Amino acid sequence: MKVAFGMKAHSGWAALVVLGTRSGELEVVNRRRIELVEDEWAKQPYHAAEDLEAKAARKVVERGIEAARRIAVREMRVAVRQEQERENQVAACAVLVTEPMPDWTVDEIFAVHFRMHKAEGVLFRDALARAATACDLKLLRVPEKQLDELAVQTLSTSLNSLQKTIASLGKSVGPPWGKDQKDAALAAMIALQGHLK
Secondary structure (H helix, E strand, O other): OEEEEEEEEEOOEEEEEEEEEEOOEEEEEEEEEEEOOOOHHHHOHHHHHOOOOHHHHHHHHHHHHHHHHHHHHHHHHHHHHHHHHOOOEEEEEEEEEOOOOOOOOHHHHHHOHHHHHHHHHHHHHHHHHHHHHHOOOOEEEEEHHHHHHHHHHHHOOOHHHHHHHHHHHHHHHOOOOOHHHHHHHHHHHHHHHHHHO
16 A cells, blocks of 8 residues: 655654555554664764864764764665565655754854754754655655644645544554654645545
8 A cells, every 4th residue: 555654853763653544544554763863962962062172063963963864764764664565655754844944054053052952953854854855755844833734734624633533543553642643643644645646
């Protein structure tokens, strides 16, 4: 069957929900946590580097970004391979995103502490989006703040109906089914809808 990935990133990890349809009914094909770092410091590379001398700080940040991107590609390939083994075709990958970063240098990010938080917030979402592209998946960037609105519009139904569908999907697979999984599932529904028409 055709399936879609929905992904919601955090510092160092992401929630993945894979949805497909069987006999016209939505189904959770897979749901898991994807680790996007191998070392604890890499969850917040800007914070890990903030007390270092400028050149060393930039190197730590670069290492953190490169590692996140490399691991995201590796994990995306694993997820795609799992679906291929189930004889499913991954039609699209929806990644929940925030507003893009201004074109700040690493030094400009270090200059204002809030920017470090923003950069780290964007880092793992960006790594997932890049990984989807690297794996030749159709990428759908879903603005997290507009998720509900976009879902209502794309799926041509009410928010109440969508919430019931998401709750029903959660009951079918059991816990964990918190906000991360619900948001990832809704993003996957949007991505899947575009490929069922």
